[in-house]
Amino acid sequence: MKLSKICAQAGIDCPQAGDAPVTGFAIDNRKVAPGTVFGAFQGTQVNGEDFIPSAIEAGAVAIVARREATVEGAIHIASETPRKSFAELAAQYFTPVPEHIVAVTGTNGKTSCVEMTRQIWRMSGERAASIGTLGVTTPDESVSTGLTTPDIVTFLSNMSGLAREGVTHVAYEASSHGLSQYRNEGIPVEAAGFTNFSRDHLDYHADMEDYFAAKMRLFDEVVSDDATAVVWMGAGDSGWNARVVEHAQKRGLKIMTVGEQGEDIRLIRREPTQLGQSLTVEHDGTERTINLPLIGAYQVSNALVSAGLALATGIDASRVWDVVARVQPVRGRLERAVIAPSGAPVYVDYAHTAEALAAAIEALHPHLRGRLITVFGAGGDRDRGKRAPMGEAAAKSSDVVIVTDDNPRGEEPAEIRRQVLEGAPQAREVAGRREAIHAAIAEAGRDDIVLVAGKGHETGQIIGSGENMRVHPFDDVEVARECAALIAKDSTGGDA
Ligand SMILES: CC(=O)N[C@H]1[C@@H](OP(=O)(O)OP(=O)(O)OC[C@H]2O[C@@H](n3ccc(=O)[nH]c3=O)[C@H](O)[C@@H]2O)O[C@H](CO)[C@@H](O)[C@@H]1O[C@H](C)C(=O)N[C@@H](C)C(=O)N[C@H](CCC(=O)O)C(=O)O
Ligand SMILES: Nc1ncnc2c1ncn2[C@@H]1O[C@H](COP(=O)(O)OP(=O)(O)OP(=O)(O)O)[C@@H](O)[C@H]1O
Ligand SMILES: N[C@H](CCC[C@H](N)C(=O)O)C(=O)O
Numbered sequence: 039m040k041l042s043k044i045c046a047q048a049g050i051d052c053p054q055a056g057d058a059p060v061t062g063f064a065i066d067n068r069k070v071a072p073g074t075v076f077g078a079f080q081g082t083q084v085n086g087e088d089f090i091p092s093a094i095e096a097g098a099v100a101i102v103a104r105r106e107a108t109v110e111g112a113i114h115i116a117s118e119t120p121r122k123s124f125a126e127l128a129a130q131y132f133t134p135v136p137e138h139i140v141a142v143t144g145t146n147g148k149t150s151c152v153e154m155t156r157q158i159w160r161m162s163g164e165r166a167a168s169i170g171t172l173g174v175t176t177p178d179e180s181v182s183t184g185l186t187t188p189d190i191v192t193f194l195s196n197m198s199g200l201a202r203e204g205v206t207h208v209a210y211e212a213s214s215h216g217l218s219q220y221r222n223e224g225i226p227v228e229a230a231g232f233t234n235f236s237r238d239h240l241d242y243h244a245d246m247e248d249y250f251a252a253k254m255r256l257f258d259e260v261v262s263d264d265a266t267a268v269v270w271m272g273a274g275d276s277g278w279n280a281r282v283v284e285h286a287q288k289r290g291l292k293i294m295t296v297g298e299q300g301e302d303i304r305l306i307r308r309e310p311t312q313l314g315q316s317l318t319v320e321h322d323g324t325e326r327t328i329n330l331p332l333i334g335a336y337q338v339s340n341a342l343v344s345a346g347l348a349l350a351t352g353i354d355a356s357r358v359w360d361v362v363a364r365v366q367p368v369r370g371r372l373e374r375a376v377i378a379p380s381g382a383p384v385y386v387d388y389a390h391t392a393e394a395l396a397a398a399i400e401a402l403h404p405h406l407r408g409r410l411i412t413v414f415g416a417g418g419d420r421d422r423g424k425r426a427p428m429g430e431a432a433a434k435s436s437d438v439v440i441v442t443d444d445n446p447r448g449e450e451p452a453e454i455r456r457q458v459l460e461g462a463p464q465a466r467e468v469a470g471r472r473e474a475i476h477a478a479i480a481e482a483g484r485d486d487i488v489l490v491a492g493k494g495h496e497t498g499q500i501i502g503s504g505e506n507m508r509v510h511p512f513d514d515v516e517v518a519r520e521c522a523a524l525i526a527k528d529s530t531g532g533d534a
């Protein structure tokens with residue numbers, strides 16, 4: 039494809055573009071080959087502009103960078119917003135993309151929604167995929183990308199790769215980092231879901247308004263002009279959700295509100311049952327009872343937002359409501375890992391914010407006869423201000439709290455625990471996640487429930503940063519099973 043054509047299609051003025059053939063796009067100079075367009079961005083760690091000479095040496099045909107950057111020996115596509123321009127150009131190259139693409143944003147629930155939307159499409163007979171924290175999941179396989187929203191080149195090449203494999207429906211997670219770094223742009227997005235908004239990532243965003251503004255880019259700029267905004271409107275929502283509707287209105291999008299306060303999909307009643315929850319939902323003038331095979335109010339929110347997204351892509355309503363009753367649990371979200379030797383169930387959940395911890399705990403309460411024992415920690419090199427509120431949330435509704443480690447990364451684990459304990463002064467502190475999980479399961483009686491929160495599906499404990507970063511194999515579900523087996527063995531004097 040010629041550079042002049044790519045620029046013209048993207049609406050980017052580049053008089054020098056000419057007939058130069060483009061063979062690919064890269065944002066990392068180490069991935070540049072002859073004919074590549076290189077995006078040189080100022081990052082949080084290094085300035086990508088420093089790599090322009092080596093990209094040109096490797097054969098870069100053009101460099102997308104600020105006007106002030108020095109580009110000698112390749113075409114300089116100058117832009118005030120290089121990440122945005124680069125995305126718009128790359129999107130012309132990686133085509134075609136699947137016909138139906140939806141995005142989900144919000145502080146908690148993105149992964150759950152993209153997974154459930156994919157399941158609803160699949161059970162409705164569509165070839166569907168999802169992209170997010172759990173990786174790229176297609177009808178045939180699941181591949182990890184390492185980030186919730188992959189970098190723009192990986193994102194667009196995945197999209198066109200999926201289209202080549204015959205995938206027609208894709209749901210992707212739009213993280214606030216991804217949105218503010220233009221990692222998901224340039225493709226038609228038919229619908230966007232919004233789950234909820236609460237404190238996270240204030241190490242990266244200046245304040246809550248800045249964090250919210252990053253998420254609002256999805257509705258203000260990323261989705262197509264005729265897209266549908268599917269917005270959760272719960273009973274006790276803060277004002278953020280209503281503000282999302284305002285953004286969608288201002289952009290002229292179709293609006294579908296979902297929840298107890300929703301107008302399009304109204305949740306009238308929710309009752310825990312032995313295997314999940316019985317829901318009464320009104321949609322399009324019809325009231326339906328749905329037996330959702332998942333526990334917890336938060337999973338209802340995610341299932342209904344996902345149903346809304348599937349409806350927005352034209353799936354027949356009776357089909358959608360039929361298959362919602364068959365959604366499978368999402369890995370690491372209120373996943374029952376094992377039953378302890380005492381009979382106490384051990385749940386693993388990915389709660390890593392105060393609101394998520396409260397939601398996970400609330401989900402377990404209706405099933406509780408004895409005590410709730412909550413084990414968790416906070417990740418290193420991430421928003422420190424969320425640590426004490428996480429402690430508070432856990433302490434508020436648990437009977438026993440054990441504070442331990444969760445991906446310390448470049449920080450001192452004891453100092454992270456200390457900051458969490460500020461919000462939960464009565465909590466017990468157990469260094470080492472395995473030891474903490476063991477202590478919780480050993481302590482649990484027959485009527486108790488153990489909640490292990492924070493790592494969900496993760497399979498490693500990240501220790502150290504930069505050159506010293508190591509990932510030690512660690513899977514909460516497996517460790518809970520191992521600890522339960524060990525405790526059973528000890529209690530039978532080694533005969534079990
Ligand atoms: C803070 C953050 O979001 N950083 C991401 C971002 O890095 P950055 O733009 O700051 O990049 P940088 O390392 O300073 O480098 C600047 C530029 O120079 C380039 N470079 C760099 C080195 C080199 O040798 N050559 C070269 O060309 C880089 O490709 C980059 O374009 O872009 C990189 C490339 O896409 C990402 O790998 C990197 O993710 C880091 C590893 C990370 O930990 N990100 C987390 C915080 C994250 O993004 N999380 C979100 C949210 C999850 C959630 O919602 O909870 C996610 O979407 O996963
Ligand atoms: N709708 C919701 N309301 C409140 N809490 C939720 C909701 N959905 C999920 N959670 C909590 O957040 C945790 C993470 O859920 P999920 O992985 O779906 O969110 P996410 O937005 O993808 O997170 P991340 O930002 O890490 O990618 C869950 O394990 C649960 O504790
Ligand atoms: N996407 C989130 C995941 C957090 C998971 C938790 N285990 C932690 O390491 O803090 C982040 O990168 O902030």
Ligand SMILES: [Mg+2]
Nearest residue numbers: 148149171186
């Ligand atoms: Mg996620």
